[in-house]
Amino acid sequence: MTEKLKVGPSPHILDSRSVSSIMWDVVIALIPVTAAAIIYFGLNAVFILLVSTLSAMIFESLVVHKSLKPKKVLGDGSAAVTGLLLGLILPPSAPLWMAVVGSGVAILLAKQAFGGIGNNIFNPALVGRAVLFMSWPVLMTRWHQPLALDNWFADLVSGATPLGAGSASLIDLVLGNVGGSLGETSVVAILLGGIYLLLKGHIDWRIPGGYIGTAAIIALLTNQFSLEAVAFHICAGGLLFGAVFMATDMVTSPTTKVGRLLFGIGCGLVTMYVRVFASAPEGVTYAILFMNALVPLIDRYTVPKTFGEVKK
Amino acid sequence: MKTTFPGGIHPPYNKELTASKAIVEMPLPKRVRLLLQQHIGAPCKPLVKKGDVVTVGQKIADSDAFVSAPIIASVGGEVAAVDAEGIEIVTDPEHSRFTGQAPKYDTPEDIRQIIREAGIVGMGGAAFPTHVKLSPPEGKEVHTLIINGAECEPYLSTDHRVMVEQGEELIEGIKILLRACGAQKAIIGIEKNKPDAIENLSRLCRDEENIRVEAVPVVYPQGGERQLIKSLTGREVPVGGLPLDLGIVVQNVATAVAVHQAVNLGRPLIDRVVTVSGRGVAEPANVRVRLGTPIRDLIEFCGGMRDDAVKVVNGGPMMGKAVASLDDPVTKGTSGILVLTEAEVRIYEERTCIRCARCVDACPMRLMPNYLALYSRKSMYNDAEQIHLFNCIECGCCSFVCPARIPIVHYIQKAKHEINSKRRKK
Ligand code: SF4
Ligand code: SF4
Numbered sequence: 001m002t003e004k005l006k007v008g009p010s011p012h013i014l015d016s017r018s019v020s021s022i023m024w025d026v027v028i029a030l031i032p033v034t035a036a037a038i039i040y041f042g043l044n045a046v047f048i049l050l051v052s053t054l055s056a057m058i059f060e061s062l063v064v065h066k067s068l069k070p071k072k073v074l075g076d077g078s079a080a081v082t083g084l085l086l087g088l089i090l091p092p093s094a095p096l097w098m099a100v101v102g103s104g105v106a107i108l109l110a111k112q113a114f115g116g117i118g119n120n121i122f123n124p125a126l127v128g129r130a131v132l133f134m135s136w137p138v139l140m141t142r143w144h145q146p147l148a149l150d151n152w153f154a155d156l157v158s159g160a161t162p163l164g165a166g167s168a169s170l171i172d173l174v175l176g177n178v179g180g181s182l183g184e185t186s187v188v189a190i191l192l193g194g195i196y197l198l199l200k201g202h203i204d205w206r207i208p209g210g211y212i213g214t215a216a217i218i219a220l221l222t223n224q225f226s227l228e229a230v231a232f233h234i235c236a237g238g239l240l241f242g243a244v245f246m247a248t249d250m251v252t253s254p255t256t257k258v259g260r261l262l263f264g265i266g267c268g269l270v271t272m273y274v275r276v277f278a279s280a281p282e283g284v285t286y287a288i289l290f291m292n293a294l295v296p297l298i299d300r301y302t303v304p305k306t307f308g309e310v311k312k
Numbered sequence: 313m314k315t316t317f318p319g320g321i322h323p324p325y326n327k328e329l330t331a332s333k334a335i336v337e338m339p340l341p342k343r344v345r346l347l348l349q350q351h352i353g354a355p356c357k358p359l360v361k362k363g364d365v366v367t368v369g370q371k372i373a374d375s376d377a378f379v380s381a382p383i384i385a386s387v388g389g390e391v392a393a394v395d396a397e398g399i400e401i402v403t404d405p406e407h408s409r410f411t412g413q414a415p416k417y418d419t420p421e422d423i424r425q426i427i428r429e430a431g432i433v434g435m436g437g438a439a440f441p442t443h444v445k446l447s448p449p450e451g452k453e454v455h456t457l458i459i460n461g462a463e464c465e466p467y468l469s470t471d472h473r474v475m476v477e478q479g480e481e482l483i484e485g486i487k488i489l490l491r492a493c494g495a496q497k498a499i500i501g502i503e504k505n506k507p508d509a510i511e512n513l514s515r516l517c518r519d520e521e522n523i524r525v526e527a528v529p530v531v532y533p534q535g536g537e538r539q540l541i542k543s544l545t546g547r548e549v550p551v552g553g554l555p556l557d558l559g560i561v562v563q564n565v566a567t568a569v570a571v572h573q574a575v576n577l578g579r580p581l582i583d584r585v586v587t588v589s590g591r592g593v594a595e596p597a598n599v600r601v602r603l604g605t606p607i608r609d610l611i612e613f614c615g616g617m618r619d620d621a622v623k624v625v626n627g628g629p630m631m632g633k634a635v636a637s638l639d640d641p642v643t644k645g646t647s648g649i650l651v652l653t654e655a656e657v658r659i660y661e662e663r664t665c666i667r668c669a670r671c672v673d674a675c676p677m678r679l680m681p682n683y684l685a686l687y688s689r690k691s692m693y694n695d696a697e698q699i700h701l702f703n704c705i706e707c708g709c710c711s712f713v714c715p716a717r718i719p720i721v722h723y724i725q726k727a728k729h730e731i732n733s734k735r736r737k738k
Contacts, residue, residue, distance in 0.1 A: 005622070005623060005624055005634070005635060005636065005637075005638075006622050006623045006634065006657070006659070007623075007634040007635075007636050008623075008634055008659070008719075009634075009711075009719045009721060009722035009725070010625075010629075010630060010631055010632060010633065010634075010706075010708050010711075010721060011629060011630040011631070011708030011711050011712050011721065012623060012625050012629045012630075012632065012634065012650075012652060012656075012657050013323060013324070013466065013629045013630070013652075013656060013657065013712065014658060014660070014711070014712055014714075014717065015321075015323075015712055015713050015714075015715075016658075017670075017713070017715045018660070018715050018717070019663055019666055019715045019716055021715070022666075022668065022715055115664075116664065117663075117664055117666060118663075118664035118665050118666045118667065118716070119664065201670075202668075204669070250666055250667050250668040250669065251666055251667050252667075253667070254669075255667055255668075255669035255672050255680065255682055256669075256672060256680070257672075257673075260669075299680075299683075303680055303699055304678045304680075305678065306551060306677055306678045306679055306699075306700040306703045307317070307318070307538065307542075307548055307549075307551075307676065307677040307678045307679075307703065308538065308548040308549050308550045308551045308553065308677075308703065309550075309551050309700070309703075310550060310551070
C-alpha cells in the first residue's frame with residue numbers, strides 16, 4: 001500500500017477544460033473565416049495568415065520560454081490565436097513584413113509588456129492593427145476585390161471596401177464576395193465560428209448581442225429606418241468580425257454578466273459614433289480598444305448582488 | 313421545479329460505483345480513536361483517563377459550551393491513551409454490545425437534551441451540533457423542516473442508501489425533529505438522480521399529512537443548505553444570516569435517522585454509514601462503521617488500495633479534506649472516504665487568470681471568485697470583504713471550472729483565516 005499520500009486543497013477533482021484547450025477551440029472557430037479568406041483572396045491570404053500566425057508564436061515563445069522547440073512554440077495556443085486574428089484583419093495586399101511587424105507589436109508590446117497572458121488590458125491583435133494603421137495608413141487601406149473563383153492565381157485588383165464606397169449587393173456582403181480585410185468579409189463564415197464559440201461556452205452572447213443590437217438601432221435611427229442600411233452597417237467594415245471574435249476576447253472584456261452587456265453596448269455606441277460623426281472607417285478597432293480601457297471600471301461597478309443580499 | 317439556485321456545475325458523478333450497493337456492516341475494529349472535536353463549536357474535555365474501562369454508549373468527553381456535542385464511546389474496552397486531540401480505546405467485544413433503553417421525554421426541550429446527550433451532529437459533512445440547530449432563539453418561529461437528501465457531492469451514496477434501506481426509521485426521526493423544533497411541516501428534498509429513494513419515501517409518506525417528498529434538479533451544490541432552501545421555497549437566506557431567519561431548519565437524512573435511534577431506542581451516535589469509493593479502492597462499498605475506526609482499517613475492509621492510488625479524501629471530492637495519514641479516524645461528519653487515482657485527481661500547474669468568467673458564472677452564491685482570489689493573493693482583505701468574502705460557502709465550483717487551475721477556494725480560505733485571526737487578536 002502506498003503511503004505517500006498527496007494532500008492539497010479541495011476540490012479534489014477539476015474540469016478537463018484548460019487555458020490551452022480553450023485557445024485551440026478559438027483557433028478551430030476561426031477555421032471558417034480563414035477558409036473564406038483563402039477562397040476569396042488566394043495565395044496572398046495563405047501567406048499573410050501563415051506569417052502572422054507563425055511570427056506571433058515565435059515571438060511569444062522567445063519571450064516566455066527563451067526557446068524555439070516546437071512544443072514551446074505551440075505553447076498554450078494563445079499566441080496562435082492572436083497571430084491568426086491579426087492576419088485576418090490585414091488587407092489582402094498587405095506586404096508580409098507588415099504581418100511580422102503587426103504580430104510583433106501585438107505580442108511584445110500589447111501582451112508581454114503588460115505581463116503576458118491574462119494581464120494585458122488591450123486586445124493585442126487590435127493594438128497591432130491600430131499601430132500598423134497609424135504608421136502605414138496607405139498600405140493599410142489598399143483594398144482589393146476578391147478573386148474570381150475561376151481565376152484563383154490572378155493578381156489582386158484594387159477596389160474600395162463597401163463601407164468606403166458605400167455600396168455592395170447584400171448577397172455579396174453575406175457571402176463575403178466584397179473587398180475588405182482578409183477575414184472580415186464573409187458573414188456566413190463569421191457566424192459559423194461564433195456559433196461554435198457560443199456552444200462551447202467560450203463567449204457570452206451578451207457581448208456580440210449588445211454590440212450588434214446597439215449598432216443596428218443606431219443605424220436604423222440615422223438612416224430613416226432603412227433595413228438595408230442596417231444590414232449594410234453590420235455586415236460591412238469588420239463590425240461583425242469585431243463583435244464575434246475581438247470584443248469577446250476574455251482577457252480584455254468584463255467578467256460580470258451585466259458588465260459584458262454594457263461592454264457590448266458601449267462598443268456599438270462608439271463604433272457608430274465614429275462612423276456617423278467622424279466618418280472614419282476604423283470605428284470597430286478604436287471602439288473595442290476604447291472599451292477595453294473601461295473594463296476594470298465596468299467590472300467594479302457591476303458586481304452582482306450576492307446570494308441573500310438584501311435589496312436596497 | 314419552478315426555481316433553483318444560480319450557478320452550479322455538473323461534475324462527473326461516479327455514483328454508480330456504490331449507488332446500488334446495500335449497506336454492509338464492518339466488524340468491530342481492534343481499536344478506535346475518538347477525536348475531541350468532531351463538530352463545529354467548542355472541543356470537548358475528556359471525562360476518562362488512561363486505564364479506565366468504558367462501555368459502548370458511555371459519554372467519555374463533554375463541554376460546557378452551548379455549541380458543542382459530547383463524545384460517546386463507540387466501542388467498549390480499555391482507554392489506551394488520552395491526548396490533547398483524542399481518546400483511544402482498545403476494543404473489548406464484551407463491553408461493546410449495546411443494551412440501551414428508550415428514554416422518557418415530554419417537551420421539545422427534553423428531546424433536544426436527549427439529542428445532545430447522544431452526541432448527534434449534522435452528518436452531511438458540516439457537523440454542526442443538532443440540538444443547537446433545533447433551538448430557535450427567542451422570538452423566532454420555525455414553520456418548515458427541510459430534510460436534506462440531495463447528496464450532491466460526486467461519489468457519495470450514503471444518504472441515498474439510508475433513504476432506500478432505512479426509510480421507516482427516517483420518517484420516525486422526522487416526526488421527532490418536527491416536535492423538537494415546532495415546525496408544522498417537513499419537506500424531504502432529493503436530487504432527481506435517486507429515483508428509488510424518491511419512490512420509497514413517497515410511498516412511506518403517503519399517509520403522512522405534513523411530510524412530503526420533492527425531487528430537485530441534479531446540479532452541484534444542490535445539497536448546500538442555502539441552495540436547497542432556494543430550490544424548495546424560492547427564498548434566499550440573508551447574507552450573514554441563518555435558515556432560522558426564514559423560519560426554516562435543515563437536517564440531513566442520516567442525522568434524522570440518528571435522532572430516531574437516540575430518542576426512540578436510546579441508542580447514541582456510535583456509528584455511521586460511510587461511502588468508501590474512488591477508482592483507487594478495490595471494492596467500493598457503503599459501510600456502516602463505528603466512529604473512530606482508523607481509515608486504514610476501513611479501506612482494508614473494502615479490499616485495500618490499488619497501486620495507482622495517490623490521494624485519500626475524507627468527505628466528498630468537492631468539499632472533503634485530503635487525508636494526510638491513514639491512521640486518522642472516521643468522525644461523525646465523515647460521509648465518505650475516497651481513494652482517488654492519478655487519473656481522477658489530475659494535478660496541474662497554476663496559471664494566470666485569463667478572465668474567462670467561468671468561475672463567476674458557476675458561483676452559486678453570486679460572488680466574483682476571480683476577484684476574491686486576486687485580493688487574497690495580494691492580501692487586500694478589505695476589498696475581499698467588500699465583495700462578500702464571507703458569503704462564500706466553499707463549495708468549490710469556482711476552482712472546479714477554472715481553466716487556469718487557480719485553487720480559488722484555497723485563496724478564499726486563506727483570506728477568511730487571515731481576517732478572522734486578526735479580529736481575534738484585537
Ligand atoms: S467556493 Fe465560494 S466563491 Fe467559489 S463558487 Fe463556491 S461559493 Fe462561490
Ligand atoms: S475561472 Fe479561473 S481563469 Fe476564469 S475568470 Fe475565474 S479565476 Fe480567472
